[in-house]
Amino acid sequence: MSARRMRPEAAGPPMRRLRPLLLAAAAALAPLALRAEEKPLRVSLNTELQVLDPIVTSINATRVFAYMVYDTLVGIDSAGRYHPQMLEGWEVSEDRLTWRFRLREGLEFSDGTPVTAEDCVASIRRWAKREALGRLMLDAAEGFEVVDARSFVLKLNRPFAFVAEALGKPGHTIPVIMPARLANLPADKAVPEVVGSGPLLFRQASWRPGDRAVFERNPRYRPRAEPADGLAGGKAMKLDRIELISMPDQATRVAALQAGELDMLEIVPFHFIPLLQRNRGITIASQRGVEQMVSILNINHLQPPFNDIRMRRALQAAIEQPDVMAALGLPAGMSMECRSIYMCDAPLSSDAGTELYKGSGIERARALLKEGGYKGEPVVFLHAESSALLNPIGLVMADQLKRAGFNVDLRTSDYATVAQKRLSRAPTEAGGWSVVPIVWNGIDLINPLANPGVSYNCSDFNPGWYCDGESKALLAQVAETADPAAQKAIAAKLQAAFHRNVNYVLGGQFSAPAAYRSELSGVVPFAFPIFWNIARK
Structure with missing residues (x-):
């Protein structure tokens, strides 16, 4: 056969x-x-x-x-x-x-x-x-x-x-x-x-x-x-x-x-990379495209303040990728700005929807918070101190939110605790959460129907629980489309919907070599x- x-x-x-x-x-x-x-x-x-x-x-x-x-x-x-x-x-x-x-x-x-x-x-x-x-x-x-x-x-x-x-x-x-x-x-x-x-x-x-x-x-x-x-x-x-x-x-x-x-080591702590590169007894793996990772800010769409799309858009404006990537301390060429949910330097790479980021930054985030009537609701930020990746990323993202005017409640613990708390749908005052940094492997993003940025739309099993009506129809279309060119066009529309609804916020693409x-x-x-x-x- x-x-x-x-x-x-x-x-x-x-x-x-x-x-x-x-x-x-x-x-x-x-x-x-x-x-x-x-x-x-x-x-x-x-x-x-x-x-x-x-x-x-x-x-x-x-x-x-x-x-x-x-x-x-x-x-x-x-x-x-x-x-x-x-x-x-x-x-x-x-x-x-x-x-x-x-x-x-x-x-x-x-x-x-x-x-x-x-x-x-x-x-x-x-x-x-x-x-x-x-x-x-x-x-x-x-x-x-x-x-x-x-x-x-x-x-x-x-x-x-x-x-x-x-x-x-x-x-x-x-x-x-x-x-x-x-x-x-x-x-x-x-x-x-x-x-x-x-x-x-x-x-x-x-x-x-x-x-x-x-x-x-x-x-x-x-x-x-x-x-x-x-x-x-x-x-x-x-x-x-x-x-x-x-x-x-x-x-x-x-x-x-x-x-x-x-x-x-699955992932080398980044500030040790130059040291290990000088050691002939150690090999550092090289990565590109879908072998790399992308930094993500996971947003709780169920609970205030981010059940309000205006607050999500302020959050989207506040995360500045160059600062997030700089926090990792990677050698030159191992990180990049990227707003494609399919990774950059990858088959479905696209700039669809990225016009929303024109003029974004801390000042724009402040203006959006004011326009949206933000009243200082706590933003419970789960921070995994024990992770070589999530610790520096989380500290920078939390600082960016504070500078934009969000009332950040930083909850620092080990990764296992963060992973467990992320499953909670409870209000923040009852042990719930607002945002949590995570990372995605590029190999998981190449197919729009498997890409967690859009494929878990309206799913009860996806922490964050985003739900976008436009994406429902697009996912149905791409599921039935066998033509690669048509698939790529629909994938671009899905990416635009991702940015418009602010399912997650992207923090940049990087190598996390073994x-x-x-x-x-x-x-x-x-x-x-x-x-x-x-x-x-």
């Missing part, structure tokens, strides 16, 4: 100051020491792993976890193209209303049971209850039919142009395949077991949140024959053991990497860490 590929439309501290940190890092990791010959790959993520179900959260650490232990039917490569992954391939009828899928032979879950078409259908249905793109696909569908243990059919009532893209969506809510007995459980609660068919096994019994998570090569996993490329191709594990190490202090992480006690020991080979470049294909030289 053949696969029909769809078209996606500042200097660091001197070494004498690092020596105590090196010693501290070594002491912290000493209890984790293994025999030298085992050489596990030790990785520090930007945020801690806390949630083990990628259907109930969009936290990036859970996404990294998901691709370690689960697999997906379709995989996206580093250029944004979609390929069969668990699937042998798919066929599409001439009227594009019938999609026939067939699984690769010999796929097994980590509990030894075979992966079946029934598992796939149940998993897709569970995912679609939480994911905007999945919901749109099933809204266009008559339903699924299980043909045999390895084959199933999706029948549509009307054309839907992004079936392959939906099944290969890399985030935020990922269509991972799990056994039907787990996929049939409620989608709003984490499953009680981790049973996947991915390249690694999670040793849950030894998991110590806030300390480490251990993974071992899955002997049942059968990688594809093609070379690894992003989340597509052969996910061949060349190392037997991966450890995710929790290490909140940024300087300690860097010291541990230099000492060889860590092998990889760093790893240069003794590692085969590191697959991607927007977030993936561990197959890696070996030691």
Whole structure:
């Protein structure tokens, strides 16, 4: 069966100051020491792993976890193209209303049971209850039919142009395949077991949140024959053991990497980049376009003051991207102004709607607040001090809002606390929030139906809860449009609606590169860490 590929439309501290940190890092990791010959790959993520179900959260650490232990039917490569992954391939009828899928032979879950078409259908249905793109696909569908243990059919009532893209969506809510007995459980609660068919096994019994998570090569996993490329191709594990190490202090992480006690950092604290660039034992990954990230100010549309579009427009005017990007302290060429919701230097890059920013700035924001009758309502600003990205971004954005005249109530805590509070729909006086800085991976923004800036329109599962009538019709149009030029035109209209309704505020585009020991080979470049294909030289 053949696969029909769809078209996606500042200097660091001197070494004498690092020596105590090196010693501290070594002491912290000493209890984790293994025999030298085992050489596990030790990785520090930007945020801690806390949630083990990628259907109930969009936290990036859970996404990294998901691709370690689960697999997906379709995989996206580093250029944004979609390929069969668990699937042998798919066929599409001439009227594009019938999609026939067939699984690769010999796929097994980590509990030894075979992966079946029934598992796939149940998993897709569970995912679609939480994911905007999945919901749109099933809204266009008559339903699924299980043909045999390895084959199933999706029948549509009307054309839907992004079936392959939906099944290969890399985030935020990922269509991972799990056994039907787990996929049939409620989608709003984490499953009680981790049973996947991915390249690694999670040793849950030894998991110590806030300390480490251990993974071992899955002997049942059968990688594809093609070379690894992003989340597509052969996910061949060349190392037997991966450890995710929790290490909140940024300087300690860097010291541990230099000492060889860590092998990889998901994101290098930016002011350490020049220091690490001078170290021949460390490689800094390069990023461009959709491999980069974008800074976002998440707005609560439900609660005052930002349930009023006039206040959102004042907020939009107050955020000045050059100052936000300067706060990161990145070397020249690693950040840029960008107001495209699809990223700049990317396939759908557009300036649609950006005329609204003409003359924006602190003075314009003050004028808009006055015109809108702002009465000094508190703006509860959730600030994640423990995040290398969100801490500096948040401090600058909070200052910009204060200078514009907003009554900012800065609530500083660790990232996990911020992530939990962001789910609250309560009024600010009852524990709710007004704004919170977040970041998006560019790889998640290339498809308008998966782009969180517009695709979660009027969704109950999207913190911020924006809802725009114009976008509803545009999303329906792009879902049925197979022509790439027409898709791009509608995507531009969606971007204009995003800016006009102020769904979020963009803070700038930047590289957030990984760093790893240069003794590692085969590191697959991607927007977030993936561990197959890696070996030691």
